[in-house]
Amino acid sequence: MTERHDVIIVGGGIAGLTAAWRLLQQRPDLSIVVLEATDRPGGRIRTELLRREAGRFVIELGADSILTTKPWARDLCLELGMDAELLPIARAERPTAIWRNGQPVDLPPGLSLLAPQNLDALRETSLLSEDGRARALAEETVAPRMSDDDESLGSFVRRRFGAEYLDAIAEPLLAGIHNADPDELSVHATFPQLPRMEREHRSVTAGMRRLPPSTGGSPFVAFHNGIQRLPDTLAERLAPIVRFRCRVELLERMSPDAGYRVTLTTGQHLTAPVVVMATPLWATRALVPPVAPASRPLLGRFKVAASGAIVLAWPERQIRQPLRGYGLVIPKREAQPFNAITVMSRKYTGRAPVGWSLMRFFFGGFRSPRTLQLDDAAVLDTACAFAGTAMGATGAPEIVRIARWTEGSPIYQVGHLETVAALEASLPPGLFVIGAPFRGPGIPDVVRSSTDVANSVATSLVSSAA
Numbered sequence: 001m002t003e004r005h006d007v008i009i010v011g012g013g014i015a016g017l018t019a020a021w022r023l024l025q026q027r028p029d030l031s032i033v034v035l036e037a038t039d040r041p042g043g044r045i046r047t048e049l050l051r052r053e054a055g056r057f058v059i060e061l062g063a064d065s066i067l068t069t070k071p072w073a074r075d076l077c078l079e080l081g082m083d084a085e086l087l088p089i090a091r092a093e094r095p096t097a098i099w100r101n102g103q104p105v106d107l108p109p110g111l112s113l114l115a116p117q118n119l120d121a122l123r124e125t126s127l128l129s130e131d132g133r134a135r136a137l138a139e140e141t142v143a144p145r146m147s148d149d150d151e152s153l154g155s156f157v158r159r160r161f162g163a164e165y166l167d168a169i170a171e172p173l174l175a176g177i178h179n180a181d182p183d184e185l186s187v188h189a190t191f192p193q194l195p196r197m198e199r200e201h202r203s204v205t206a207g208m209r210r211l212p213p214s215t216g217g218s219p220f221v222a223f224h225n226g227i228q229r230l231p232d233t234l235a236e237r238l239a240p241i242v243r244f245r246c247r248v249e250l251l252e253r254m255s256p257d258a259g260y261r262v263t264l265t266t267g268q269h270l271t272a273p274v275v276v277m278a279t280p281l282w283a284t285r286a287l288v289p290p291v292a293p294a295s296r297p298l299l300g301r302f303k304v305a306a307s308g309a310i311v312l313a314w315p316e317r318q319i320r321q322p323l324r325g326y327g328l329v330i331p332k333r334e335a336q337p338f339n340a341i342t343v344m345s346r347k348y349t350g351r352a353p354v355g356w357s358l359m360r361f362f363f364g365g366f367r368s369p370r371t372l373q374l375d376d377a378a379v380l381d382t383a384c385a386f387a388g389t390a391m392g393a394t395g396a397p398e399i400v401r402i403a404r405w406t407e408g409s410p411i412y413q414v415g416h417l418e419t420v421a422a423l424e425a426s427l428p429p430g431l432f433v434i435g436a437p438f439r440g441p442g443i444p445d446v447v448r449s450s451t452d453v454a455n456s457v458a459t460s461l462v463s464s465a466a
């Protein structure tokens with residue numbers, strides 16, 4: 001038997017759940033269904049709560065923070081009444097460190113958007129040679145490129161601040177965000193503020209000076225019980241319309257005006273005039289081209305990097321020289337088996353019992369692809385060896401969790417925004433693609449772009465009940 005709906009949303013990650021929520025708020029008259037392949041909401045958002053004799057550990061296997069300077073995800077949390085669950089990032093006595101020649105060196109304070117706000121700190125940093133410092137500090141004297149054409153992030157930073165600044169500071173800062181080669185990343189799609197400052201103020205340094213002062217609010221928030229609370233709350237509110245263990249294996253267009261039919265692996269059929277694909281790229285690539293042939297070459301252009309994270313907890317007495325800030329980022333040129341380490345127990349309060357250090361080591365992507373080839377036991381050995389070198393950790397960690405993500409990070413290549421626009425234009429009426437691969441890889445951008453699609457569906461669709 002075929003079920004009929006007004007809107008079918010495929011994928012119950014933050015993209016699909018946000019689109020469903022925002023659509024339902026505006027159009028409660030519509031029949032909407034969210035089909036999620038697995039038995040849980042959230043996709044790449046995944047928290048594990050562990051109870052041990054020592055107390056509770058909150059373990060984030062995927063995303064852990066929500067950036068508040070892009071307000072869309074925090075606003076969604078407030079709209080869902082989750083104010084009391086939000087947890088601001090803890091104040092760290094030291095900034096994040098950068099690994100250089102076998103030891104952690106503090107990042108100059110006042111670095112924002114990969115560019116310096118505090119030139120004095122840059123003057124003193126040992127991360128750059130004298131020539132490297134002089135070149136970065138001369139950014140204001142470099143003639144601006146007034147073109148609107150896209151450029152790689154590597155080319156932009158090298159042109160404005162010099163090659164040494166790129167390799168020593170800007171590239172490793174990307175480790176936690178894009179996990180990709182800066183010479184491949186589009187500056188327009190990743191940090192559009194930078195070329196805008198160059199165009200409007202003739203230099204990034206001048207543009208940074210004109211930024212409004214920080215309001216003092218927390219730049220990142222998490223949740224007391226882990227970030228899984230956000231997709232869980234959305235799924236609870238949407239309970240009647242979210243279905244788990246429903247993997248879509250086929251998408252068909254019935255006739256130009258009759259909408260779409262999806263087939264589940266169980267053989268069940270559902271139809272709707274609107275289908276929103278909120279799946280990872282590999283699934284979107286498999287399902288969409290048969291109904292939108294022109295999308296095939298465009299979907300083929302997008303790239304993703306596989307990545308992984310190993311979460312380890314030691315009693316603090318087993319760590320002789322703890323990292324002092326939120327953690328450590330590791331430049332590509334240092335050729336280490338990890339990209340970054342986050343001290344989760346320092347970043348947010350209540351992540352581990354008092355006297356415990358909970359850390360996450362990231363691997364894969366551009367910096368450490370070979371670590372991904374290792375089996376779990378070898379990843380653990382490698383992480384323990386690196387923790388011994390970097391912070392004098394001794395003995396086996398008491399908690400070990402490993403997560404591997406085949407689509408860890410989308411790589412927004414030069415020309416990304418043009419490819420996304422062409423892809424969207426290649427889709428037949430009533431078919432949409434949303435999620436991290438397209439219009440912003442972090443949760444706030446995914447919430448914003450999914451809301452945009454929900455808004456346009458809400459205004460365009462006539463209810464089947466009308």
Ligand SMILES: Cc1cc2nc3c(=O)[nH]c(=O)nc-3n(C[C@H](O)[C@H](O)[C@H](O)COP(=O)(O)OP(=O)(O)OC[C@H]3O[C@@H](n4cnc5c(N)ncnc54)[C@H](O)[C@@H]3O)c2cc1C
Pocket residue numbers: 010011012013014015016035036037038041042043044045061062063064065066067246247248249278279280283308309405407408409434435436437441442443444446
């Ligand atoms: C290690 C890591 C750390 C991160 N840290 C942060 C962070 O701190 N802050 C931040 O803002 N962002 C972070 N991100 C990015 C963030 O997690 C993603 O932007 C976001 O979760 C993507 O959501 P999505 O809905 O687009 O995709 P997904 O979460 O991948 O959801 C897609 C869903 O589709 C389902 N699906 C797949 N195929 C089918 C099918 N055929 N039928 C039905 N359902 C299907 C999947 O099961 C999945 O649930 C991180 C990502 C990773 C991997």
